[in-house]
Amino acid sequence: MVDRLLDGIKDILDPAHTAVIVVDMQNDFCAEGGYIDNTQNADMSPNRDLARRLDGLLGDARRAGVAVVWIKAIYDHDKLPVPMLSKMLEKGKGAVCCASGSWGAEFYGVAPLDDEPVIEKHCYSAFHETGLHDLLQARGIRTLVMTGVATNVCVESTLRAGFFHGYYIVMPPDCVGSANAALHEATITSVDLIFGHIPDSAEVAGVWADHDHSVVAAQ
Numbered sequence: 522m523v524d525r526l527l528d529g530i531k532d533i534l535d536p537a538h539t540a541v542i543v544v545d546m547q548n549d550f551c552a553e554g555g556y557i558d559n560t561q562n563a564d565m566s567p568n569r570d571l572a573r574r575l576d577g578l579l580g581d582a583r584r585a586g587v588a589v590v591w592i593k594a595i596y597d598h599d600k601l602p603v604p605m606l607s608k609m610l611e612k613g614k615g616a617v618c619c620a621s622g623s624w625g626a627e628f629y630g631v632a633p634l635d636d637e638p639v640i641e642k643h644c645y646s647a648f649h650e651t652g653l654h655d656l657l658q659a660r661g662i663r664t665l666v667m668t669g670v671a672t673n674v675c676v677e678s679t680l681r682a683g684f685f686h687g688y689y690i691v692m693p694p695d696c697v698g699s700a701n702a703a704l705h706e707a708t709i710t711s712v713d714l715i716f717g718h719i720p721d722s723a724e725v726a727g728v729w730a731d732h733d734h735s736v737v738a739a740q
Contacts, residue, residue, distance in 0.1 A: 533664050533689045534728045540588040540662045544669030544676050549618050549625030556618040556625055563700035571698040572630025575668050578696055578722045585729035588660055591639040592647040594619045600643040645678035654686055664689040668696040673704035690717030693725055
């Protein structure tokens with residue numbers, strides 16, 4: 522049996538079948554003194570506002586009954602695919618990103634509630650050799666609201682895999698971030714053209730609020 526086509530952004534974002542996917546909001550990717558800061562000498566200050574905006578969206582999601590799923594990178598060298606390890610050793614000066622049990626692997630600015638699942642990954646895509654797809658299927662999820670970092674690496678890798686698994690993709694541009702502004706913008710353009718929808722977080726929250734009002738009116 523083929524699932525019915527979802528009709529428009531309100532249908533796509535129905536809280537009953539939507540999950541917010543929080544990708545790699547961890548110190549090594551977002552904080553001063555973390556892996557990205559140390560290896561790329563990037564400006565980390567925008568991540569504070571990113572975390573604040575994302576925290577607001579998560580509050581809206583929880584109030585609307587939208588599922589929240591957390592993705593946590595653990596990149597111990599012995600856990601990585603060999604080509605990924607080779608590139609990280611080349612670009613990362615030999616450092617370990619998000620090592621098991623480290624400060625760098627801890628969440629930055631936002632954190633899961635006790636009942637929100639955390640999926641560990643050892644590759645850029647959160648679908649690669651993890652239980653993410655099975656978890657989403659068990660919960661009847663059809664739409665993924667993609668958030669977190671980096672827009673052009675792990676967020677994009679995960680949303681592409683999600684799209685190929687049959688999920689609708691929504692990516693609020695104000696709730697994703699990257700140290701590379703040009704590639705951040707390129708991913709937003711690609712999602713808009715090919716993979717899904719790019720309403721900002723206020724529009725997403727407004728859709729969820731409208732659903733709440735519709736449910737109340739129907740009762």
